[in-house]
Amino acid sequence: MGIECKSDFIKINNKLYPCTVSAAMDLVGGKWKAVILYHLKDAHKRYSELRKEMPGVTERTLSLQLKQLEEDALISRQVFGKKPPIKVVYSLTDFGKTFTPVLAAILEWGNQIAEERGEFVGNAL
Template sequence: MDTIEKTYNIGVEATMEVIGGKWKPIILCHLRHGAKRTSELKRLIPNITQKMLTQQLRELEHDHIVDRRVYNQIPPKVEYSLSEYGESLSYILNQLCTWGEHHIDRKVEEGQSICLLNRDDVNH
């Protein structure tokens, strides 16, 4: 079987291919603090559709960034957590959250009205 060679111009392209987009970094930031059920993630990210959440979780699972654990019970229980490999993104995710908080602070100082519902604790 022939394999297609993939070429990246810079390393961040490979990173963004895995964690890029509107929702994946948000999902991953929530999973840094522990395993979550799909319904918990939906509550934490109210603007994401169920279909999009499921799709993004499947892609992250496919890339070995998150683990999916199914409990054999009724009703079925499924939890998602960062995989060991996904944990290697924790530093980057913490930095993204911190930068965003500083950016919001700056915008507020400039007079913009911005509400941050949950200031992240990077020491979590």
């Protein structure tokens, strides 16, 4: 019996999940969260650096996803300076770093999909 089968639900931070996969996907699911974590896996980045590395994401979506990842303790947000222009830097927390093996597996699978079913093209925007 797997850990996800020990009871009907899992409760994390007063939120109920039907299984452990659901809990994990709540943290990293969606189109951009894993991509953000991927771009932060090797180094801390400023907001503008993330925007350049992810041209398909809107500013609003990036801001919301960063806020959610911070609330879920996957990334940290450090603010340097007290008055504009301030410097804000995002990085993975220790908890966020535990996701890097999953990111590596997703990257490997994504590369396989691209090679077998797709093609690399120039800027599609």
